[in-house]
Amino acid sequence: MKFVHLLLAIFSFATIFAQNPSVNDxxxxxxxxxxxxxxxxxxxxxxxxxxxxxxxxxxxxxxxxxxxxxxxxxxxxxxxxxxxxxxxxxxxTRGSREYAYLQTGPGATTELDICALGGSVPTAPTGLKAQVIEVQGIEQLKEYGKENIEGKIVFFNRPMQADLIQTFKAYSGCVDQRYSGAMEASKMGAVGVLVRSMNLRIDDFPHTGSMSYGDLPEREQIPAAAISTQDAEYLSSMLKLNRETQVYLKMNCEQHxxxxxxxxxxxxxxxxxxxxxxxxxxxxxxxxxxxxxxxxxxxxxxxxxxxxxxxxxxxxxxxxxxxxxxxxxxxxxxxxxxxxxxxxxxxxxxxxxxxxxxxxxxxxxxxxxxxxxxxxxxxxxxxxxxxxxxxxxxxxxxxxxxxxxxxxxxxxxxxxxxxxxxxxxxxxxxxxxxxxxxxxxxxxxxxxxxxxxxxxxxxxxx
Amino acid sequence: MKFVHLLLAIFSFATIFAQNPSVNDxxxxxxxxxxxxxxxxxxxxxxxxxxxxxxxxxxxxxxxxxxxxxxxxxxxxxxxxxxxxxxxxxxxTRGSREYAYLQTGPGATTELDICALGGSVPTAPTGLKAQVIEVQGIEQLKEYGKENIEGKIVFFNRPMQADLIQTFKAYSGCVDQRYSGAMEASKMGAVGVLVRSMNLRIDDFPHTGSMSYGDLPEREQIPAAAISTQDAEYLSSMLKLNRETQVYLKMNCEQHxxxxxxxxxxxxxxxxxxxxxxxxxxxxxxxxxxxxxxxxxxxxxxxxxxxxxxxxxxxxxxxxxxxxxxxxxxxxxxxxxxxxxxxxxxxxxxxxxxxxxxxxxxxxxxxxxxxxxxxxxxxxxxxxxxxxxxxxxxxxxxxxxxxxxxxxxxxxxxxxxxxxxxxxxxxxxxxxxxxxxxxxxxxxxxxxxxxxxxxxxxxxxx
Structure with a gap:
């Protein structure tokens, strides 16, 4: 290559760089x-x-x-x-580890994997025990009416939709249960809330997350916990066998x-x-x-x-x-x-x-x-x-x-x-x-x- | 919608389906x-x-x-x-678990995580102990010449290239060490081979895989093992401190x-x-x-x-x-x-x-x-x-x-x-x-x- 050609080559190279930012980029x-x-x-x-x-x-x-x-x-x-x-x-603060069990009959209890939702009030120091009613979401909760909800723990069990390719869409489609479930259930006279964890797998991890009581006065705020997907499936099947199934919850979380x-x-x-x-x-x-x-x-x-x-x-x-x-x-x-x-x-x-x-x-x-x-x-x-x-x-x-x-x-x-x-x-x-x-x-x-x-x-x- | 419109709508719908397979698909x-x-x-x-x-x-x-x-x-x-x-x-068959240690001085040994490469011959029943020489690949092995390799264990330590976005390309760029390393090292008089695991992480798992002795006669086939990336890094740094460092290997794999x-x-x-x-x-x-x-x-x-x-x-x-x-x-x-x-x-x-x-x-x-x-x-x-x-x-x-x-x-x-x-x-x-x-x-x-x-x-x- 002659010197003049080399110069020309360098020049065109430089020109390309200057004209077309994408090469440099x-x-x-x-x-x-x-x-x-x-x-x-x-x-x-x-x-x-x-x-x-x-x-x-x-x-x-x-x-x-x-x-x-x-x-x-x-x-x-x-x-x-x-x-x-x-x-x-x-x-x-969460306080000491939450504890929950399911009771199907006298002395027949099974521990459940739960955790308090962030912002939840605690249970009474002696815990909370009540019959459970399963719903697939807030809409179904309202359909049941106060007469079916009062005095019970509402169990929100609508799973994330596995056929959605982007999992965040599946999350959006479910998270209302976690965020507003306790507020809505309280308005119907419920005494507590269990929410199926926002998790597409079936496993033993309860998933916490934020929730809100909206404008509810303090005395109407009820304890809210997430339950692992595995135990959500279990609880649901136990409720099919026995609608009187009771759950005990103990949470000592605290808002400061x-x-x-x-x-x-x-x-x-x-x-x-x-x-x-x-x-x-x-x-x-x-x-x-x-x-x-x-x-x-x-x-x-x-x-x-x-x-x-x-x-x-x-x-x-x-x-x-x-x-x-x-x-x-x-x-x-x-x-x-x-x-x-x-x-x-x-x-x-x-x-x-x-x-x-x-x-x-x-x-x-x-x-x-x-x-x-x-x-x-x-x-x-x-x-x-x-x-x-x-x-x-x-x-x-x-x-x-x-x-x-x-x-x-x-x-x-x-x-x-x-x-x-x-x-x-x-x-x-x-x-x-x-x-x-x-x-x-x-x-x-x-x-x-x-x-x-x-x-x-x-x-x-x- | 009148009945005729409905029919027309159904007809066009059906036409679209027939004409454009991608809708059906x-x-x-x-x-x-x-x-x-x-x-x-x-x-x-x-x-x-x-x-x-x-x-x-x-x-x-x-x-x-x-x-x-x-x-x-x-x-x-x-x-x-x-x-x-x-x-x-x-x-x-692999036989019982492989065992290896590094010796830096009298009584100063550290266990190494290794595994036999698939197809390797075993060591003698009493194991193999020799000085180690590190190379970055087959090319460098050849450059060292017989005089530097003879009687030693060759340690192939070229890592997978982390800057390649598709990791299979990084694998292709390294796997010759595992596949042909023993054959090439044997030709230079080596007595054994250790190959850095084909793994982009630094961890304790040795990764096996196939290797070949090519046309080497049985008596020239030398034991070949993979070493975890963690221990490859360790062995390499020990060799920098002391070139006389020896490694002991024991493998009782067998070809049937x-x-x-x-x-x-x-x-x-x-x-x-x-x-x-x-x-x-x-x-x-x-x-x-x-x-x-x-x-x-x-x-x-x-x-x-x-x-x-x-x-x-x-x-x-x-x-x-x-x-x-x-x-x-x-x-x-x-x-x-x-x-x-x-x-x-x-x-x-x-x-x-x-x-x-x-x-x-x-x-x-x-x-x-x-x-x-x-x-x-x-x-x-x-x-x-x-x-x-x-x-x-x-x-x-x-x-x-x-x-x-x-x-x-x-x-x-x-x-x-x-x-x-x-x-x-x-x-x-x-x-x-x-x-x-x-x-x-x-x-x-x-x-x-x-x-x-x-x-x-x-x-x-x-």
């Missing part, structure tokens, strides 16, 4: 994935959050430890700013005064448009039964990893990139609301927010809450994700914590969509532990999030 | 998925194969039990024909005479083109350390389920659909070769074969070994799979057992591609057990296979 994205898979930090962070700290229910000692740990880790990354954002959170807590925030200040803020986050609190590895330790460490990956590959974002570890998603959403409130007060301009709160499984894509134009711009980047087997770009979604930001201006919201098949095996249960998270799947998720953040930073979404 | 495919997810049998079959029978190495009692069990289960489905196809298979075994075959004879045969299959044998749930119990029960699903939804295939549970994929491929040989002898016309041998994880798509026209026809069906999140239609692939069919005529071969991230956590190791398989993921795979078989049966691939 695909190289940057490759760097992001390589760094996450070969030299990632997310898995180590998760191990500490899960194994050394554990379940991080709002207001708990563990939640406070997690705040201090993640703040220190973000500081060690050398971000431009790291701070705590104060927020008052509800504090509910609100306590001080914090969102943990770190940022890389934008080099060109520092006033345009892009958020990436997950929620730092978790339920107390497991150690919250999938829900949502994974989302937190992936979000932290996005900023670390940018640092490690030497990418200097044009816009301000902020990681936010929200407090209290599980039973109050106080952190998400507080963050949006402060942003409004300060007149901050949030242009994009990405949340990871669907588990640390193999990433499949994203869902978006955005304008049509924004969605079209994002989907034009789809081919850049193909080498990483990311294929789902769906409308509708975002995330609970970033939701409150959605009312301010022209912001686009996005949620990471991992493979959902196993999520509800672990969700809010004692088996949501570090061992249930696969290192590669977690790291692929972090890299996928960083790649989207990179592209939005490069090209904006106006 | 999408309904049939929905039925397939619903049946698999709501009323599937694959998981129950897998539980029996895994928990009641266990690891099914060729020539073992367990392999024979699996033959009898699956034959009986296929017969219970009321297929048109069920039979056993005789095939002679190699028989290798070939024994009689069988492929298990069942078929639904085609209603219109019975002479055109479509195969769906997996391999019934497995390694002996775990119970072969992912490799390849999953593929077997999914293949059986394809025929059951057709029966249950009342679909009568035009072509002959044959399920083949191949024997001896792991250490000989005798079953796959025999099936193809008999097919050639009988002049059978095989038009399509689909294999599932990549684990029971969430299905992502298929890879194809086919003509361009066949590939284009198949990809034209892609949208029918979208509701089930099946998106990968890749060229190149098929499967080991159906490979030998590929030389006969115009057959197209396909392999199910499940998500591959976790596959090598379990592959050929003691943790490839029933608990590692998720029911929904397994069932989605079976339905995805049945849907492709249905479409090929409907429209052919000429």
């Amino acid at each position: 695909s190289l940057e994205i490759r760097k992001i994935y390589d760094m996450s898979l070969l030299n990632g930090k997310s898995y180590d962070w998760l191990e500490h959050l899960s194994n050394d700290i554990g379940g991080r229910l709002s207001g708990s000692y563990e939640a406070q430890q997690a705040i201090e740990y993640t703040k220190a880790e973000l500081e060690a990354l050398g971000l431009d700013k790291v701070w705590l954002q104060p927020v008052m959170v509800p504090k509910w 005064e609100d306590v001080q807590s914090y969102n943990v925030i770190g940022e890389i200040t934008g080099s060109e448009k520092p006033e345009e803020i892009m958020v990436v986050g997950g929620h730092l609190d978790s339920w107390d039964l497991g150690d919250g590895s999938h829900d949502d330790g994974a989302g937190c460490v992936q979000s932290m990893e996005v900023l670390r990956l940018f640092r490690e590959i030497g990418y200097k974002p044009k816009r301000t990139i902020r990681v936010v570890l929200f407090m209290n998603e599980e039973n109050g959403l106080r952190g998400g609301n507080k963050y949006a409130e402060v942003a409004r007060e300060k007149g901050e301009n949030h242009v994009f927010a990405l949340e990871s709160d669907a588990g640390g499984f193999t990433p499949r894509g994203f869902n978006f809450n955005s304008s049509v134009a924004q969605f079209e711009k994002i989907t034009s980047w789809k081919s850049l994700f193909e080498p990483y087997l990311i294929h789902l770009f769906a409308k509708g979604g975002g995330g609970a914590d970033i939701g409150p930001l959605g009312n301010s201006g022209n912001i686009a919201l996005a949620g990471l969509m991992p493979d959902s098949q196993r999520y509800f095996d672990y969700h809010h249960a004692a088996n949501d532990t570090f061992e249930a998270v696969n290192k590669r799947e977690l790291e692929l998720g972090a890299a996928t999030m960083a790649s989207l953040m990179y592209l939005v930073d490069q090209y904006g979404l106006d | 999408s309904l049939e495919i929905r039925k397939i998925y619903d049946m698999s997810l709501l009323n599937g049998k694959s998981y129950d079959w897998l539980e029996h194969l895994s928990n009641d029978i266990g690891g099914r190495l060729s020539g073992s009692y367990e392999a024979q039990q699996a033959i009898e069990y699956t034959k009986a289960e296929l017969e219970a489905l009321g297929l048109d024909k069920v039979w056993l196809q005789p095939v002679m298979v190699p028989k290798w 005479e070939d024994v009689q075994s069988y492929n298990v075959i069942g078929e639904i004879t085609g209603s219109e083109k019975p002479e055109e045969i479509m195969v769906v299959g997996g391999h019934l044998d497995s390694w002996d350390l775990g119970d072969g749930s992912h490799d390849d119990g999953a593929g077997c029960v999914q293949s059986m389920e394809v025929l059951r699903l057709f029966r249950e939804i009342g679909y009568k295939p035009k072509r002959t659909i044959r399920v083949v549970l191949f024997m001896n994929e792991e250490n000989g491929l005798r079953g796959g070769n025999k099936y193809a040989e008999v097919a050639r002898e009988k002049g059978e016309n095989h038009v399509f074969a689909l294999e599932s041998d990549a684990g029971g994880f969430t299905p992502r798509g298929f890879n194809f070994n086919s003509s361009v026209a066949q590939f284009e026809k198949i990809t034209s069906w892609k949208s029918l799979f979208e509701p089930y999140l099946i998106h990968l239609f890749a060229k190149g692939g098929g499967g080991a057992d159906i490979g030998p069919l590929g030389n006969s005529g115009n057959i197209a071969l396909a392999g199910l591609m499940p998500d591959s991230q976790r596959y090598f956590d379990y592959h050929h190791a003691a943790n490839d057990t029933f608990e590692a398989v998720n029911k929904r993921e397994l069932e989605l795979g079976a339905a995805t296979m049945a849907s492709l078989m249905y479409l090929v049966d409907q429209y052919g691939l000429d």
Whole structure:
């Protein structure tokens, strides 16, 4: 090759780079994935959050430890700013382990696997014993009428629909029983509630989760517990044999005064448009039964990893990139609301927010809450994700914590969509532990999030 | 609506159905998925194969039990024909548990997690003790030259490449160490071989797998074992501290005479083109350390389920659909070769074969070994799979057992591609057990296979 040809070749190569951003972009994205898979930090962070700290229910000692740990880790990354954002959170404690048994006759009892739903009132110290009536949901509860419900424990047993391919849809179709079951049953004179765990498997884990009494006065609030799918099946079959079957429950959970807590925030200040803020986050609190590895330790460490990956590959974002570890998603959403409130007060301009709160499984894509134009711009980047087997770009979604930001201006919201098949095996249960998270799947998720953040930073979404 | 309008509406509805097969097809495919997810049998079959029978190495009692069990289960489905196809298979036994330790000085030993590679010769009854030399692969082994290798145990320690998104590519890039390492090391005068397990995680499980001495005479065959990734890292760091480090190995595996075994075959004879045969299959044998749930119990029960699903939804295939549970994929491929040989002898016309041998994880798509026209026809069906999140239609692939069919005529071969991230956590190791398989993921795979078989049966691939 003559020298002039070489020069021409270099020139055309440079021109291609300048004209077609996707060549450069695909190289940057490759760097992001390589760094996450070969030299990632997310898995180590998760191990500490899960194994050394554990379940991080709002207001708990563990939640406070997690705040201090993640703040220190973000500081060690050398971000431009790291701070705590104060927020008052509800504090509910489970107390000693719940106990329940089923009684089919004198002396004939079988223990049941249950756990109090988050926010439930306790039973009397001596427990609660009553006849059980099974319903398939709130509608059927109302059809039965007060005369059939009064004085009984209502057993909500509508299972998640296994034929729905996306398990979150199956969850949405059932969770009203858990959230509003106790309130509705109380209005009909029930004395307690048992709810089939939101779990597609048949196993022995009761799955907790939030519930609400709405406006019910305190004296009308009745104890509410989740029962494992295995024992839900068992209880249902026992009721078919004997409608007089009684269940005994003992729970000593307690609602306390609100306590001080914090969102943990770190940022890389934008080099060109520092006033345009892009958020990436997950929620730092978790339920107390497991150690919250999938829900949502994974989302937190992936979000932290996005900023670390940018640092490690030497990418200097044009816009301000902020990681936010929200407090209290599980039973109050106080952190998400507080963050949006402060942003409004300060007149901050949030242009994009990405949340990871669907588990640390193999990433499949994203869902978006955005304008049509924004969605079209994002989907034009789809081919850049193909080498990483990311294929789902769906409308509708975002995330609970970033939701409150959605009312301010022209912001686009996005949620990471991992493979959902196993999520509800672990969700809010004692088996949501570090061992249930696969290192590669977690790291692929972090890299996928960083790649989207990179592209939005490069090209904006106006 | 007047009666005439109603008639018109019904007529147009019927016309749409007749003209546009995809409407009918999408309904049939929905039925397939619903049946698999709501009323599937694959998981129950897998539980029996895994928990009641266990690891099914060729020539073992367990392999024979699996033959009898699956034959009986296929017969219970009321297929048109069920039979056993005789095939002679190699028989290798592990003997008592392998033992190994590392010695850094007098009396300073640490136990190592190892297992014999399938087909290895044993050590002497008193074991083998020698200095260890680490290499990153066969190339480096040769560079070292005889003078550095002679009398030593060669430790192949090249890890799988974590930055490859499809883990099977990382496996392909490493497995030569396991398959040919002992043969090559023996030629250089080595006395034994340790191979880093083909595993992307760092953990304590040694992963077995097939190896070959090629044409080496018996006296030159040296013992070959896999070492867990954790202990590979440990051994490597000890060698950095002390190049004189010795390892002791004791293995009493044994190669026996070939024994009689069988492929298990069942078929639904085609209603219109019975002479055109479509195969769906997996391999019934497995390694002996775990119970072969992912490799390849999953593929077997999914293949059986394809025929059951057709029966249950009342679909009568035009072509002959044959399920083949191949024997001896792991250490000989005798079953796959025999099936193809008999097919050639009988002049059978095989038009399509689909294999599932990549684990029971969430299905992502298929890879194809086919003509361009066949590939284009198949990809034209892609949208029918979208509701089930099946998106990968890749060229190149098929499967080991159906490979030998590929030389006969115009057959197209396909392999199910499940998500591959976790596959090598379990592959050929003691943790490839029933608990590692998720029911929904397994069932989605079976339905995805049945849907492709249905479409090929409907429209052919000429």
